[in-house]
Each structure stands twice: as C-alpha cells, then as structure tokens.
Amino acid sequence: MHLYRNDSMTLDEYFQIRENSDVLLEYIDGFVYMSPSPSTKHQRITRNLEFKLVNFLEGKPCELFHAPYDIELRNEVLEGTKIVIPDISIICNKSGFTEARYVGVPDLIIEILSPSNQSHDLITKLNLYMNYGVKEYWIVNPMLDAVSVYALNDKNMYEQHDMQIDKGEVTSKLLEGFRIDLAYIFKN
Template structure:
C-alpha cells in the first residue's frame, strides 16, 4: 500500500518519516509503501519456513533473516535506492552487512501474501527482485495454501520453477536439496 502515491520523496525524507513512525515502511523509486502487520497465520508460516531454512543453511556461508530487516537492494548497473523488508531473506554474500541493514542482493527472498498486499508482492516486488537479480523468489499464499517458486533463467527473467497447493513438497533450485512439505507449513 503506497503512502505517497502522487509525490515522490527523497531517501532523506524517507528516513525522517520512518524515524517518526511505528509502521514498517519500504522505499521504492521515491514512493513509500507501508507493510501491514502480519496475521497469526502469516507469522506461523513465516516461523516454520525460517526454522527449516535456517537448519538447512547451518554450516554454510548463507544466513536467514526474518522481517523486520531492511534490505537495500544494490547493483552497480542500477541507480536509485530501494529499501524493502522481505518476510524472509537468505543471504549468502556477507560483504553487504552493516549494523542496521543489508546492502546488496539476497540469494533467495520469500514473501508471504496478505489480503491487503497481494499486488505489491505479486507485481511490484516480483519485478523489482527480478531486475536486481534475486536468484530465487518464493511467493507463499496462506489463503490458497500454496507456494510458487520463481528462479532467474539465462535471460535474467523469472520463470516458475515449482508450485504446489494444499499438499506436496515444494523445492528450491538454488538451495540444492532443500524442500519443504506444504502440510508442515500450513498445519
């Protein structure tokens, strides 16, 4: 949900706005988006995914971060500042960590849909993550009890790698060997 639809604000104005707000705010191309508070089901799904992902990457160079944690998307060939708060990020390149946020591109991002933010995650963020080169993007839909996994192809476009609804195991392409049962996620 965009807060400042008709006018663009600077990154400095965004930081001032965020410092004076209790809301989770994202900044994309001069527009501020408010992230809704998650539901109980959303939190359960997020927790279960974080636990499984965290156990899977333990002992590797990757780490799992849950919301709220700022990701400042950065690529040398793209100008502008984009600050997002994904539900879950898997970060394998540790060079972008600061005390307050990560600057760079996570390897995998998970967004869990809420009734009020579906278009933001399905359109805005999908295109943004694809543009910046997030290798794998999971869209988790608690309303349909589904998970869709998108991966970048050779043309740096997302293609659907896996999709399950209600039951079955969904698999990761970049985390070789990682899969998770939908019944576990949604029980």
C-alpha cells in the same frame, strides 16, 4: 500494501519518517509503501519456514534474516535506491552488511501474501527482485495454501521452478536438496 503518502519523497525524507515511526515502510522509486501487520497465520507460516531453513543452512555460508530487516537493493547496473522489508531473506554474500541494513542483493527472498498486499508482492516486487538479480523468489499464498518458486534463468528472467497447491513438497533450485512439505508450511 498502501502508499504512506500519495506523492513521492526523497530518500532523506523517507529516513526522517523511519526514525520517528515504528511502521514498516518500504521505499521504491520515490514512493513509500506501508506493510500491513502480519496475521496470526502469516506469523505461523514464517516460523515454520524459518525453522526448516535455519536447520538446513546450519554449517553453510548463507544466513537467514526475517522482517523487519531492511534490504537496500543495489547492483552495478540499476540506479536509484530501493529499500524493501522481505518476510524472509537468505543472504550468502556477507560484504553488504551494515549496522542498519543489508546493501546488495539477497540470494533468496520469500514473501508471504496478505489480502492487502497481493499485487505489490506478485507484480511490483517480483519484477523488482528479478531486475536486481535475486536468484530465487518464493511467493507463499496463505489464502490458497500455495507456494510458487521462481528462479532466474540464463537470460536473467524468472522462470517458475516449482509450484504446489494444497499438498506436496516444494523445492528450491538455489538451495540444492532443500524441500519442504506444504502441510508443514501451513500447519497451525
């Protein structure tokens, strides 16, 4: 993930740029980050995860949203505006929906790593999502065929709930009963 500009900008400047651009841009602490275009493998992984999750969520109160969809992270404790575009978001609290974005904290977020955005998803976003209270954060690594699942503990810190590399099933702590085989996630 690369900076759009090397200097910080206001939220109004960010929204002006977004109005005139089709580039996927995230706004974190005054800096604007550009998301890379997803690779073919990234797209397939997203499709496979979405298919299983949408089927699992049918009849349940939560909804799945996929990129590009803006999430304006907001809670009562932290100040400032952060707008992210997760690969997949699962949202159970419907009160934050606006016409343009979701304002609040998704219950579960999945990010699929690209070679150019690994540190952004592994460090910046992991800490951001933990601090804002995203209950579960999945990091999917297509380079290693690996999935790590982090869940908030009672101290509001992420603990690794599950991790699988190459084979096996990964499970969700939040979505009780949801499990998915790595062979399905990473199939072509």
